[in-house]
Amino acid sequence: MAPGYWLMKTEPDTFGIHDLARVGTEPWTGVRNYTARNFMRDEMKEGDLVLFYHSSCEPPGVAGLARVARTGVVDETQFEPSSPYHDPGAKREEPRWICVDVAYVETLPRLVALDELRGNPALADMLVLRRGMRLSVQPVTAADYRTIVAMAKKPPRSSASARTERTAKASRPARRPPGRAVRTKRAR
């Protein structure tokens, strides 16, 4: 069966591609979003390939490749009162948070930065490029996966084109489309 393709986000300060390289395999605990969980629990298959994405860092981007090594893994942190991921509502006999084991495949020759993903028209439909997309586990197409791997094996675009992009970015429209209701500020 053909593998599926995914993008998984992680903060490199907490657990990056070098940590994965060191440990080899890691249970992907701590995901507390139902959509992300459902992808891991219901859609991922052993052997699926993963773009390992560094977020909340400078620059964010795809840093490496990984593979789904095992599915149906119970996220033990849900039962650990001392864990930030503790879920008081989770029961042993009916675990709420199921994840996968992620295995190291390779560190890409260079990080393919978010800016660069944005700059490649072939990747225009990638979920991770959508405004407000916070999902930490998301599907990608085989074509996008291959495109990004190929990008990593070529030199980055020149700093001149990066400059052009920054200029374009500076003049991009405000994030909120005009005419859209502004959310009331909540009292703190």
Added chain:
DNA sequence: GCCAACGTTGGC
């Protein structure tokens, strides 16, 4: 079942 409040994500 609605929806305001609130907490979190994550690029900037």
Added chain:
DNA sequence: GCCAACGTTGGC
């Protein structure tokens, strides 16, 4: 540190 976006919670 800011704040848009969005998921969850809980009063009704």
